[in-house]
Amino acid sequence: MSLTSLVLSVLMIGAVYFFMGQRLITRYRSLGKAKAHSLPHYHGLWAALTSILPGLILLVIWSIGDDFLFKQMVKDFYPTEILSMGTMDQAVVRAKIMNVVEGIAFGTPEPWIQAAGEAWISWKSTSDLALTVLAIAVSVGSGFCGYRQINPEFRSRNNVERILLWALALSSMVAILTTLGIVLSVLFESIRFFKLVPPQDFLLGLEWNPQFEGAERAGSGGGTATYGMLPMFVGTFLISAIALFVAVPVGLFASIYLAEYATTRVRAVVKPLLEILAGVPTVVYGFFAALTVAPFVKSVGESMGLEVASESALAAGLVMGVMIIPFISSLSDDVINAVPQALRDAAYGLGSTKSETVRQVVLPAALPGIVAAVILAVSRAIGETMIVVMAAGLAANLSFNPLDAVTTVTSQIVTILVGDQEFESAKTLSAFALALILILITLSLNFLALQVVKKYREQYD
Amino acid sequence: MTDTPKGALSPKEAAKYVAGSIAARNRSESWFQFWGRSAIALALAFLILLFVGILSQGIPGMFQHYVILEVELHKDRLDPQGNMSEDSLYAGDAGGLVNEAIMRALDDPQGRKQKRAARSIMSSGSALRLNHFLKDNLDLIGQTVTVKFAVDDDIDSFLRGFITRETPDADRRINNAVIAFVDKLSADGRISYEFSDYLFTGSASRNAEIAGIKGALVGSIWTLLVCILIAFPLGVGTAIYLEEIAPKNRFTEIIEININNLAAVPSVVFGIMGLAIFIVFFGLPRSIPLVGGIVLALMTLPTIIISSRAAIRAVPPSIRDAALGVGASRMQTIFHHVIPLAMPGILTGTIIGMAQALGETAPLLMIGMVAFIVDVPSGMLEPATALPVQIFMWADFAERMFIQKTSAAIIVLLAFLITMNAGAIILRKKLERRW
Amino acid sequence: MMSNEQLINTKQKMEDRLIPDHTVGNIYVENARMSARKVNVYYSDKQALDDVNLDIGSSQVIAFIGPSGCGKSTLLRCFNRMNDTIDGCRIEGEIKIDKDDVHDPAIDVVSLRARVGMVFQKPNPFPKSIYDNIAYGPRIHGLAATKVDLDNIVQYALHRAGLWAEVKDRLDKPGTGLSGGQQQRLCIARAIAVSPEVILMDEPCSALDPIATAKIEELIHELREQYTIVIVTHSMQQAARVSDRTAYFHLGKLVEVGETTQVFTNPQHELTQDYITGRFG
Structure with a gap:
């Protein structure tokens, strides 16, 4: 499944849990049991959040992580002389492999590149399948755990609010992350530049x-x-x-x-x-x-x-x-x-x-x-x-x-x-x-x- | 008060001195006012100059010259496979039909030179236009219909008087034969000057007469959509956290300093960060609205945070006390009372931030949204460009008509921006609350 | 039981009966320095002063008293046209200093304000040194030809304001560093330095403690020989202590004016009586 439809499926599962949670607590109430601690929609939200959050976190980590993993794995295909080359040539080689993966052919690629590309394609499809199964399983499973916790005494509102609090705190971290991102991205490349060109030439050069x-x-x-x-x-x-x-x-x-x-x-x-x-x-x-x-x-x-x-x-x-x-x-x-x-x-x-x-x-x-x-x-x-x-x-x-x-x-x-x-x-x-x-x-x-x-x-x- | 020194003037003497000083002081007062008025006049003159310059180029840029021809919608030639598919139309001979139509209109000129001159009147997008016409009017197939085609941009320039007859034939971009044909078409009433439908329906093109802003506009919309989806929740969330929840300590101080610094970072630097992090490090594709939107969101975040905080701070504490007093939790107080009351201010700040993002160019150049993209993007993961970037690219083309099209695109951009800002002002006025 | 409307009508009638069309007491003095005739002041569409006639005698202290919003500060600000700085303020009638109409186009507002100085409710020294605060007026008006002249004026003004001994060693320190009472005396010195004929004081002690207030009152007492002083005050005791004449304002009208002793011991008008006996205000 594509990433977009996976995200949508996880959200759908969450929505189902929301209604299930809400219904469960209303049923308790109609049975005349003790007055629930939280309003029904908080119970619904609790069930939905326990299902959506783990699912989405898995999706994000996986889809960022798989490329990094493949990049390491594909090195097994490299002939030894390429492994000893600089990072720049490795990048060129990887671009060639990616061309095979995307199905863009410029002439006939070398056999090992073709093989690496095909391997990449098969890893990718395995990984996609695994992710689909896993993401749905995780969100259904953890959502069910959350759902099971619901009873009139359960403090859904406090739990939902705690999650919200964390979300707010995390969003305020984005400003710091952005600054960090700006500084680090510029700093690292600049250091690489200063290895090639001495800083005094850069700072004081007239040409x-x-x-x-x-x-x-x-x-x-x-x-x-x-x-x-x-x-x-x-x-x-x-x-x-x-x-x-x-x-x-x-x-x-x-x-x-x-x-x-x-x-x-x-x-x-x-x-x-x-x-x-x-x-x-x-x-x-x-x-x-x-x-x-x-x-x-x-x-x-x-x-x-x-x-x-x-x-x-x-x-x-x-x-x-x-x-x-x-x-x-x-x-x-x-x-x-x-x-x-x-x-x-x-x-x-x-x-x-x-x-x-x-x-x-x-x-x-x-x-x-x-x-x-x-x-x-x-x-x-x-x-x-x-x-x-x-x-x-x-x-x-x-x-x-x-x-x-x-x-x-x-x-x-x-x-x-x-x-x-x-x-x-x-x-x-x-x-x-x-x-x-x-x-x-x-x-x-x-x-x-x-x-x-x-x-x-x-x-x- | 016996030790009072001398040196005080009597009121009479003082009045004399004051009277003596008045003329010079009034003169300097007038000069000062004159400088103030001149400054305002100068600033407004710049504004007028800018707008007159843009409008005087841009309004003609919204119009263009068309040639009206009768074309036979010959079914087999237009649609050789008979299924109206893209492929079939592409393989068809719409160009030939248009060609025949212009030849007929010019009484079938003879000779290679003459024929070439006749063909050069037509825009190179004419065949495509005929195909589009066919798709929209399937019932007319087989008949001879009247269709409006754009004229080539050089002909358009000639018709607007930018290329004159007086220029010697050899130095002119269009030769005498072409001019003679254009004159004939004009005399036959086949040339019309009207609102350019290409401007809003065409996409990027090297041919000025068929270039349009549709692709760029859609790209801008996708980018802004991503931008608002990220910036609004993050910005408001940060504002709530800093104003309502976070204790005032070293950590929140660092966050505040960060936000202030981000507001001061030049926009091009955000583009560099987007390039280094999202494209090189995370390996996202270039030129897509997703990356553009993320970068613009990070750039507009300080604007939204600062205005949201001001709006939240303006909600009087008595309202929080009232909500807490009836037993609402802190989150309920925030989301049921504080945020709804602060919403006008938050929305105003968001709209202003979005307007800023809509007009921003430099960061989008960095992440490759400057590519020449003909297709209209249909999602946030497809290569796209944005309206200001399109303006930047067109501004580089030398053709006279592109200057006008660029100005027309600027008018569209400014219209969006002014609407957004006016919306923000109206919102602020309308929902302004006095406690 | 009256309906609300009737109640309001009755109240209105009472007010109408109480506020006189003409001021009680003698508005005229022999040697008037300033005079106001038929003065009406409007802020946008709200009337702040209603047909006020009053003379201000030379070398006298006159106190304006009355409840908040009665127009006493408005009239004060008419005397040196400070109301010009307020948007939407409109003044009708005639205000004269000596023989000159202050609204006469031939009279420059600058020279008027040099003749009629002002001290404000809150001490407002410039964020400059004590010396520069005093020297500011003489400098802009060109009253001192040399540095020595200017020094003399500054010294004189500080002496007159009774501040010299306290600040003579720190003339170059910021005026904002002084205590509230000192700041207000600095502002009085600043006004004196321009050699005005009249000094207007708009509740000059309202932001000060009793000791600082006493010092200012003492100062007013000393200055009365040389200057005509108009003081707006909320404190009836202060008015009784410092002024020769007292004018009582109510809802934009000048209700009563007379010798201070007479107004405080034997007020003629019911409203004045109520006010000074503390029935309202």
């Missing part, structure tokens, strides 16, 4: 040329790949700086105007409009940057006699800045509104004009919150992907000129990892090393912002 197939540029050092990340970091910071140069003044002034000057009606119209800007997907911004802004920047620059790359950092940075405006404005709006009205009253009472109150009283008081907002905006700009992939180009120029084409960490990650990749090459692994640096930067910025906000809170509490 990035991971040898894109078929796109080797002239004069790139005779085809040897170099993995110096500095050009990309310069590019990332250049674009982020342009973005913040747009977003911070516009976002801040907009939020000040909305919080301190605008009438309720203007606020009610403008705020949602700014939020629309925040809801536009980044791929749309990227399209807009590549199609409209970049040519516009180029033509304006050229009419002024400047040399502008068609995928200039300026265009990508400008559009990214627009994307970040609502982020800055809504965060600073929050902190500006959090400044107590009493402080404003004090300033007005002394005869301050509105702008004096804002500049000399409100903004200094809100400064930590605004700083935190800007830090978060930096983090967002550095991690932004689609705009730079679509509008910033791939040329790893080490340049601080906003009119040049530069590349960024995220756009390199995408370029390297999109499409099929050999997982063992330094080129592929370099993307994970880049991601590691990206995570470290964004997390430390996040940490910094939290610290600033914490300080700010202490000041007011």
Whole structure:
């Protein structure tokens, strides 16, 4: 049976137990026996859960585990010379075997591969059959045990609630598992990368040329790949700086105007409009940057006699800045509104004009919150992907000129990892090393912002 | 107060100084307001520019030019095996029939060049369209019917005026012979400009005139379905656990820090994790909505958790006390009272999270949902692409018509997002509760 | 037994009878510094003040008393147009300082507030140093040409507020670090530093303990020679202790005004009598 229908069957068995459990306890009640401890549906749920949970757990473990087992077992078919080869070649061999399993034939495979593939198919069918029998047996059996426990004194509700409690606790673990998954997956591949490329070359190298197939540029050092990340970091910071140069003044002034000057009606119209800007997907911004802004920047620059790359950092940075405006404005709006009205009253009472109150009283008081907002905006700009992939180009120029084409960490990650990749090459692994640096930067910025906000809170509490 | 120092001004003197300062201060006040207004004007101008840009390209992108031809639904040629199966239709000669129809409409041009020019007017998807027409109108078989076919994208560009007659013949993508034929078709009233049915029913194609978003849209729906099925229970469960059950200790603090950090991780990193864990480690296939949905769910989890926690926290303790006071268990209190009251806030957060997931592109690129997939996915285990990824791919094509189709696809995406966000706002307004 | 409706009607009639159309007592003084004529204030559609006429005499302390929501703070905030900062607030009538109408477009609200200082219910020092708190007003208004002038003003204001001895060694420490009573005196010093003619005090002691309250009252006593002071208070004892005149407000109307001793010993109006004998409020 396929996995989907097996899951459905287990659920069906559970449903049957639910009704059986419910009926059993109602029968007890109608017989005039003692009042049941729990309501009938709790008894039903108890019977259903005792049947479904073991069944589903078995299904999950089995279907993850069988592939790992087969991968070990299939090694018996390998000729000795392949066993001594590197992991990469083993992966290639396994792919060939899998082709046989899936029935995709590229020419005639070697006999041993054919044999291994056929063995795999037979293991798979045995395993599927075993799983079907076992899963149904387990859920029927353990469900029956649960069903047998049901009697008026049985504390079904407490047991069901305990299971629920565990489910809730487990779901909160997912956040930790995700973080762990991110860190470990990136860390392991990065370590493998640093075995191939020394960390100092990566961190301090001035040239990035991971040898894109078929796109080797002239004069790139005779085809040897170099993995110096500095050009990309310069590019990332250049674009982020342009973005913040747009977003911070516009976002801040907009939020000040909305919080301190605008009438309720203007606020009610403008705020949602700014939020629309925040809801536009980044791929749309990227399209807009590549199609409209970049040519516009180029033509304006050229009419002024400047040399502008068609995928200039300026265009990508400008559009990214627009994307970040609502982020800055809504965060600073929050902190500006959090400044107590009493402080404003004090300033007005002394005869301050509105702008004096804002500049000399409100903004200094809100400064930590605004700083935190800007830090978060930096983090967002550095991690932004689609705009730079679509509008910033791939040329790893080490340049601080906003009119040049530069590349960024995220756009390199995408370029390297999109499409099929050999997982063992330094080129592929370099993307994970880049991601590691990206995570470290964004997390430390996040940490910094939290610290600033914490300080700010202490000041007011 | 005998030691009072001098230096205080009398109110009269002070008033004089104040009066002297006012002009300059009012000027700086006006400037400040001017900067505030300019900032808002600038932000709104960007918004307008963005939307005008997209709409001005996208609305024409929702329409395209068709050529109307009379085609004979010749049974034997369309369906040589006579059983209307895919194979039979594929083996049939729909292309030939369309070809004959266009030749007839152009009064049977002679010569290889002329014939090629006539054929080049038709979209390469015309044969398929005739087959679809046949399937939908089995009763018309054997008759001669009028069918609308898409014109080739170059012809469409010409009809929209992007390719001009003034350009020298050699530099033009379509030559004079073709233009002459198009003129004749126009004069005969055979060219029509109407709503593009390919946009919503077509799938990925390299030919702009027959490319559509159906496959991507269905892929997005499957992905979002997986995403919500995972993210909603996990997110709400975590929120309940942290707000209502967990003791405040080191462990829950770690969970909270984790959630905050996850909210700050760039989306592309979630994609990398999905690639490394689900595809490489667990060996799940690439490009499937299941993996895409899981990755997006993990990405939107912080949004849902944070808003759900806020909603749960907003339920006053008196309601919990009331429920516990009549003898409800803690779980009954949570699930019968707290969660229903917090539901508007939870749903609002979920919708916003789903909107975020719908617009997300980068993580899907990482797990291979960027492949060129023609078929409409029929499950969460079939290769698929998603709407934003489709936009990303189309944006790369240089053809004029693709720019418009991309913009049209963006309009569809934005329409979904705006509907979702408006739904969230309405929900919040409507179910807003005051205690 | 009356029906509910009748009950409400009767109550309404009683109120109508009790609240006079015209204020009892003398609203006029000889040398008025500020005056309010036919002042009506509305918050959105709710009327907060109803046809109030009152003079504020120079170098006098006048106390506004009355139950919560009677409009006394509203009138206070009209004198320096602090109501401008509240959305949906509308003011009718005429308020004059000396001969100038405060709502005259020629009068800048900034210069008005420099002439009419204000002290708020809760001490609200800026999150800046003690020195900067006092220096803020003189700085924005350009009252001090040199650093020495500014130092003098700060020192003078702190002396006047009786705070100098307590803070002279920590002028660079944050004003928020002071005790509640000190903070409130800091706020008074801050108001004095601008050299106002009138100081408005909106329940300045409501957030303070009795000892701090006593100090503020003492301070008000000293300041009356030089400034015109309007104080809103909930405490009748305080009004009796510090003020020369007292005005009693009820439901947005000015019910009675007169010399403090007279109002407290021999109130003319039934409502005033009830209030000061503690029958309600």
